[in-house]
Amino acid sequence: MNAEPGIPAQIDDYRILHRIGHGGQGAVFRAEDPHGTPVALKVIHDELSKDPDHRRRFLREVELARRVAPFCTARVLDVGVFGDRPYIVSEFVPGASLHHVVQKEGPRTGGGLERLAVATATALAAIHRAGIVHRDFKPSNVLMGPEGPVVIDFGISRALDHTATMSGSIGTPGYMAPEQIEGGEVTPAADVFAWAATMVFAATGRRAFPGDTVPQLINAILHREPVLTGLPSGLKPLIQQALNKNPALRPTAAELVKTLTGDEFHVETAPLPPAPVPPPPPSKQNRRPALLAGALAVVVAGGVLGWQLWPKGDGSATGDGTRAQTSLSPSPSAAPITFGQALGEPIEVQENDVRSIAFTELDGVPLSVSGGDDNTVRVVDLDKRTELYAMSGHEGWVGHIVTGLLDGAAIAVSASNDGSLRIWDLRKGTQMSNPMLGHQGNVKAVDLGTLNGEPIAVSGGQDGTVRVWNLHTGEQDGDPMTGTTGTVWAVAYAEVDGKPIAVSAGDEGVVRVWDLTTRRQIGEPLTGHTNGWIRSIAVGTLDGAPVAITGGEDKTARIWDLATRTSLGAPLTGHTSWIWSVDFGEIDGRQIAVTGSEDRTARVWDLATGTEIGRPLEGHTDRIYDVTLGTLAGKPIVLTGSRDETIRLWDLSPPLPG
The missing domain is CATH 2.130.10.10 (YVTN repeat-like/Quinoprotein amine dehydrogenase)
Structure with missing residues (x-):
């Protein structure tokens, strides 16, 4: 039984089963069409859909996505409006995202990496042939389905581009091309850049452009060379060219496919000229800097903390729901470690603050x-x-x-x-x-x-x-x-x-x-x-x-x-x-x-x-x-x-x- 606030058990011809995902654009539900076929139904957030003109443009843009040939993509099946909120129905693909799989199982290697590269490049080529730029290609928008990798959410970013001042810039830091960061023209070349950055993450478990904060990531993308250590030698030259800061010098998605499948296509292997290395950015006061076009000012909100229902000093917890003050005395056999020392590397599981x-x-x-x-x-x-x-x-x-x-x-x-x-x-x-x-x-x-x-x-x-x-x-x-x-x-x-x-x-x-x-x-x-x-x-x-x-x-x-x-x-x-x-x-x-x-x-x-x-x-x-x-x-x-x-x-x- 559906229990999501504001979402009924039925939207037009689709029966809602349960939530399967969410993000800055909207909530995604597993649903069934009138024939009982499973589908994915995405309901766009209220704040992205209040203006009637915006909704009309949204529906028009998403209709373009239905033209994409179903090569390694989740087909867009339907689009409509429920109340004032647009929704999109697409093919249901069971499977975790590439981001989740790499975090859980580690980097992709060998034939698995090669198939991933070919499938995702093929998907981008099909998307570009339909006249669409994905604009938000990244590991979490690649599902590792039972029949192979599948690209999702193409056409959505373009449809939502007019709402950028409300929802933040379209794109994900770490996978955005330089021209996208600087507010320039976003062409299919931006998707090729994002594809290459995604392949680096898939092959190494690391971002192509390292940085602990958004300003550091952006500084690296704009001014530094990518870190390609750990990439297979056969893939590295293609990735390097696809990450060129000049969009005119990147291969097209179709050329990516040709190269990956053995067709003739020359890849420049000479080293790129070094870019000037600016000093590190100053300590930031705002998470999303002004150079992100149309970015939303961050709403200050606190991570308030109340007392937890803690385990007792012996590791047991109170069983009656009452609190026990934490005892943090170490065991007698604990090895001495300097007070205040960091324990291991940072844990990176949350995809935002x-x-x-x-x-x-x-x-x-x-x-x-x-x-x-x-x-x-x-x-x-x-x-x-x-x-x-x-x-x-x-x-x-x-x-x-x-x-x-x-x-x-x-x-x-x-x-x-x-x-x-x-x-x-x-x-x-x-x-x-x-x-x-x-x-x-x-x-x-x-x-x-x-x-x-x-x-x-x-x-x-x-x-x-x-x-x-x-x-x-x-x-x-x-x-x-x-x-x-x-x-x-x-x-x-x-x-x-x-x-x-x-x-x-x-x-x-x-x-x-x-x-x-x-x-x-x-x-x-x-x-x-x-x-x-x-x-x-x-x-x-x-x-x-x-x-x-x-x-x-x-x-x-x-x-x-x-x-x-x-x-x-x-x-x-x-x-x-x-x-x-x-x-x-x-x-x-x-x-x-x-x-x-x-x-x-x-x-x-x-x-x-x-x-x-x-x-x-x-x-x-x-x-x-x-x-x-x-x-x-x-x-x-x-x-x-x-x-x-x-x-x-x-x-x-x-x-x-x-």
């Missing part, structure tokens, strides 16, 4: 559960550094994740800009029950707890409310808590004298405490942050007293006694920009906080003294949206998630620096 990250254990295996701007919830085995699941369902950013137990099952609950909260079974990698709907607008934060013996989630959102949800029924429990002015960016569940409370904060820059039994605010708002918003809250105990820690736009983290609702001690200062996230734990008997900031560092604090422990954790190339504490091989660690699309792990093993 990492907004939130949580830690949990399942059968003794340490897991990270992350959410981000690619609208997915992803689970990674931290021992093996491998992705276990990429869970789809949300239609907007996943801004916050919390993990815990529900009737003994390991779960994650996610909050999204699509207005929903969702529960995920971490053992199966599947969604549990229907989305939890009720917030009017984006849902920014969620935490877990218990109320009257029932497991609950507490959430906050753009509508300025704090809401309670029964996790057994998936329904809202009682009326929302109102009175907040502005978006609620952070919530946390706690208990004071055995009574369940919620702590919330957001754009108004104050901290509010709520009695979850009466649904009334306790006392006056807590003030102390001197400027702007508060994006994050973590709760725990300090010297036996229940406390909350908040991080804000004033570059400080502050500690609050939840029993007396007063500020404790001086603020934690040291960050040079906004604090997006906080977490709370204990190492070697010392109670600590960890903060993540716009300044691209995470910092560890001794809460007894209010001083920073050691040096800042440095390595991310963009803001740190979220921090969370955990354990790995018996050692305390902190995980950080960033707008640079990576997750990093840091060793916090004692001895701690002074």
Whole structure:
């Protein structure tokens, strides 16, 4: 039964079965035509389809895609409008994307790589013969179907090109040709460039133009030579020419096919003249630079963090849904590693900003559960550094994740800009029950707890409310808590004298405490942050007293006694920009906080003294949206998630620096 918000069980002649994907353009569903034949049906997002003239142009452009000969492409079968939202029906191709396959199984080699190159070049040749430029050819738009590679989403980017000012530039950094980045004429030669970059990724598992941030990627594409190490010698000259920065010097897709299949076509093998190497770009303040034509200004949103339902120090988790403060003492046999040292290479699974990250254990295996701007919830085995699941369902950013137990099952609950909260079974990698709907607008934060013996989630959102949800029924429990002015960016569940409370904060820059039994605010708002918003809250105990820690736009983290609702001690200062996230734990008997900031560092604090422990954790190339504490091989660690699309792990093993 379909349970997607705003999507009925039937769209015109097509019966919706379930969601199979999503992206910046729209949501993709598996459906059936009137004869029971499976099809893929893509419904374009609301914001891309509100203007009637835009819709007409969209339908006209997609009709061109129906002319493409079905050589290694997913045929476009139908196009229409459902309400005000255009949709496209295409051939259903079972199989994972090339991006996913390479991440899971490693680079393509030998005959598999050769067949991939021929099939995708053939697909582009067919697309170009129909007078279409794909404009967004990349590994995630190549499906590894049972009958071979299949190219999808051709014709869509051109159809949506008029909406670029609303949805961001058409194309994907790392696979965009120089002329596409600079806003010049986009011809079939841009697809050839993207094809070559995709083949480099397929053959090596790396981008042809390395870079940790979008500006670095763009700088490399515009000014540097591609890194082709690891390419087979027979393929390398063709790839090199296809990546020429001058579109006039690239082969056509038809010429690619001729060369790959043995027909005569001369490939220039002389080395290209060196391009001037400019200095590295300065630290960026915006994720999408101005040179991306029509790019949408980034909406600032926080990766707020509430206290997780943590495993106990012995690796077990509380079974009744109540929290246990993290004990991060290492095992006696742990090998000494310098405090603050990065553990291994960054984890790259999210395909856009990492907004939130949580830690949990399942059968003794340490897991990270992350959410981000690619609208997915992803689970990674931290021992093996491998992705276990990429869970789809949300239609907007996943801004916050919390993990815990529900009737003994390991779960994650996610909050999204699509207005929903969702529960995920971490053992199966599947969604549990229907989305939890009720917030009017984006849902920014969620935490877990218990109320009257029932497991609950507490959430906050753009509508300025704090809401309670029964996790057994998936329904809202009682009326929302109102009175907040502005978006609620952070919530946390706690208990004071055995009574369940919620702590919330957001754009108004104050901290509010709520009695979850009466649904009334306790006392006056807590003030102390001197400027702007508060994006994050973590709760725990300090010297036996229940406390909350908040991080804000004033570059400080502050500690609050939840029993007396007063500020404790001086603020934690040291960050040079906004604090997006906080977490709370204990190492070697010392109670600590960890903060993540716009300044691209995470910092560890001794809460007894209010001083920073050691040096800042440095390595991310963009803001740190979220921090969370955990354990790995018996050692305390902190995980950080960033707008640079990576997750990093840091060793916090004692001895701690002074």
